[in-house]
Amino acid sequence: MFDPSLKTPAPRGNSLLRNPRRSALALLVAGTALGGIAVGTIEGRPAVAQTAIQPSGMAQKIPDFVGLVKQVKPAVVSITSTLKDDGSDDDSSQGGSQGGGGQGGQQMPFPFPFPFQMAPQGHASRTxxxxGSGFIISADGFIVTNNHVVKGATSVSxxxxxxxxxxxxxxxxDAGTDLALLKVKPSAKLSFIALGESNDVEPGQWVIAVGNPFGLGGSVTAGIVSARGRDIGDGPYDSFIQVDAPINRGNSGGPLITQDGKVVGVNTAILxxxxxxxGIGFAIPSDVxxxxxxxxxxxxxxxxxxxGVTAQEISPGMAKALSLPATSGGxxxxxxxxxxxxxxxxxxAGIKPGDVITQLNGQKIANPKELAIKVADVVPNSKVTISYLRNGTTQTADATVANLANRGSSSNGQSGGQSGNPAGNGSIGVSLSPLTPELRQQLGIxxxxxxxxxxxVRSGSPAETAGxxxxxxxxxxxxxxVNNPHEVVDAVHAALKKGDVALRIxxxxxxxxVAVSPETSSASNGANSSGAGSDDDSGNSNNGDGSSDQDNNDSGNSNGGDQPG
Structure with a gap:
């Protein structure tokens, strides 16, 4: 069916359209040529039809995946999981309740295709x-898929x-990476597909996705790699490959394949x-x-x-406050x-708050997410060498990595806010009290x-802006x-002379x-020149549940939490 929306408009600015006489001639020649007559007149001279235009240069060939698909399709399978329907709307059903999850309507992970096949009403136990999808990785029947495809299943086929x-x-x-491993007992050896090197994948590279979208097993779609290392907030080890190959419900667990026939990813989520x-899909890298x-x-x-560290990204303001090497933006x-x-x-190993970890075993660490992934990959009880910055000086330390499962209670670090104000003399706008036993009990410290x-915290102050x-x-x-308000006053006063103030809170x-930039105007509301006022009485204090929390500030920091383990 013809779609008028696909009609291509005439190019604007064409010289033929600006000249009615030449435009009419052009249309006439085109019209008579289509009728089999190839003679017209241009300015009194006969015009004879020429041979077909022969474009110069190499012709660009659209990729043909026919041969590739024939080879890899036998290794791709459809997976059916049978689950008990308890009437609840939890994530084990992977139904439409996941549709609104994540930011921007992000589908994490895929809901399964079309309405579930329900047993007749009245049964005591409905199923x-x-x-979903999966792919065979060995001739004896090992199959890779997503954890959410088989989570909670009473049987899998x-x-x-x-x-x-x-x-x-x-x-x-493994819930942390949303991967699962299945095993079948075939009567003969199975065709299987090998894992490739996801670190070698480049944006712009052609890939195909094979799977079971909407129950249509064996479906193939093609596209390019859009980006690498995407963190979509699904878990502590996010580092997805983003692709524009059409991926839909039921593609979960299926392979993302390069033109050399290797699996470089497992299709897992869509936006x-x-x-x-x-056109925005995410695959778990094959290296993971x-x-x-x-x-x-x-x-x-x-x-x-x-x-055993809580880490956060380093905003430009924080880098300035900690006197870290300057970067060109970001x-x-x-x-x-x-x-x-x-x-x-x-x-x-001697690591302290305020240190900046830059390398692990010689591999560069760009952000807390990379640190989390690299530490998680280390075999427990193995030794690692950590490179870090302390007071502007590079140092190294050796640590014996422990088992994450055996760790004690941990806390997730929150990102700190920053102020975009230029450095200068003034206040940061806080009033302080000693940490008395009464306040400890009240605040649960x-x-x-x-x-x-x-x-x-003074309204509109740099401290409030910083969260x-x-x-x-x-x-x-x-x-x-610091142990008392006077030590805070002295330390803040000294830091203000250099610019931004880095507070550990x-x-x-x-x-x-948290990086706090001093305000350029004079102090007000009783705050002294150091930017911190002290109170000797315990006063009344709340637990900080106000609306100006750190996540609402333009900090640019991410939740490091206990990501590195």
């Missing part, structure tokens, strides 16, 4: 069927490309307000798949390394240590924590630990660094 249906056993699942493909699958195949579970490279867990490998309580709230505890100014139970 539903959910469908696999349909091969030739229609053969086999019962599958779940060998192991879609409507639930269908809009290789590591996780090897552990699942060997032990049925995944062990990850644990370092966050500075590295992971800023906001806190170190007691008795952790990091503490034993343990006896081991030392610092000074923020009693109030500091009443009830926050200032633990240190820069790398200087305890906010809602989370340790974080």
């Amino acid at each position: 539903v069927e959910a469908r 696999v349909t091969l490309d030739d229609g053969t249906v086999l019962k599958a056993k779940v060998v192991g699942r 879609s307000p409507s639930g269908g493909s809009i 798949v290789r590591t996780v699958v090897a552990q699942l195949q060997k032990t049925g579970h995944v062990t990850r390394g644990y370092l 966050p500075a490279a590295g992971a800023l240590v906001a806190s170190v867990q007691d008795n952790s490998p990091a503490e034993k 343990n006896d081991g924590t030392r610092g000074v309580v923020v009693r109030s 500091i709230q009443a009830g926050d505890v200032i633990v240190a100014v820069g790398n200087t630990m 305890l906010h809602n139970g989370q340790m974080a660094f």
Whole structure:
């Protein structure tokens, strides 16, 4: 059917359209040529039709995936999971409730295709069927898919490309990366596909996705790699490959394949307000798949390394406050240590809050997410060398990475805010109180924590802009630990002479660094020239649950949490 929206408008600015006489001649020649007559008149001279135009240069050929598809399709399977329907709307059903999850209508992970196949009404125990995709990685029947495809399943079956249906056993699942490993018992050796090197994938490279979208098994779509290393907020180890190949519900667990026939990703999530493909899909890199699958195949579970730090990104303001090397726009490279867990490998290695981890075993660390991924990949009880900046000086330390599963209680670090005001002399706008036993009890702060309580924050001040709230505890100014309001005043006053102030605070139970830029106007509302006023009485303080929390500030920082382990 003709779609008028696809009609191509005439180009604007064409010289023939600006000259009625020449335009008419052009149309006449075109019209008579179509009728088989190739003679016209231009300015009294006969015009004879020429031979077909022969464009110069090499012709550009559109990629042809026919041969590739014939080879890889036998290794791609459809997966059906049977689940109990308890009437709840939890994530085990992978139904439409996931459709609105994430920012921007992000589908994480895919809901399964079309309405579930419900058993007749009145049965005491109803079951539903959910469908996804997977691919065979060995001739004896090991199959990779997504964890969310088989999570909560009472039984799993696999349909091969030739229609053969086999019962599958779940060998192991890993929620952290959303991967699962299945095993079937085939009557003969199966065709399988190898994992490629996702680190070699480049944006602009052609890829195909094969899977079971909307229950249509064996469907193939093609596109290009849009980006690498995408963090979509789905988990602590996000580093997805973004593709524009059409990916839809039911493609979950299917392979992303390069033109050399290697799997470089497992299709897992989409960004879609409507639930269908809009050309933004995400695949787990094959390098991650290789590591996780090897552990699942060997032990049925995944062990990850644990370092014991809470880290955050370094905003330009924070870099300035900590006197870190300048960068040409954007966050500075590295992971800023906001806190170190007691008795952790990091503490034993001498890592302290305020250090900036820049390398792990010689590999550069660009941000907290990279640190989390690289530490998680380290085999527990292995030694690593950490390079870090402390007071502008590069240092190294050796640490023995522990097992993440054996770690103690941990806390997720929150990002700190920053002010875009230029440095200058003035106040930051806070009033302080000593951390008395009464305030400790009121704020739920343990006896081991030392610092000074923020009693109030002046409206519109740099401190408020940075996200500091009443009830926050200032633990240190820069790398200087503080125990009373007067120490905070002195340390802030000294820091203001150099520019921005880096405060290490305890906010809602989370340790974080916050960069505060002084205001250029004179101090007001009783704040002294140091930018911090002190109160000797305990005063009344709340727990800092106001609307001006850190996530509402233009900090540019990410939640490091306990990501590195």
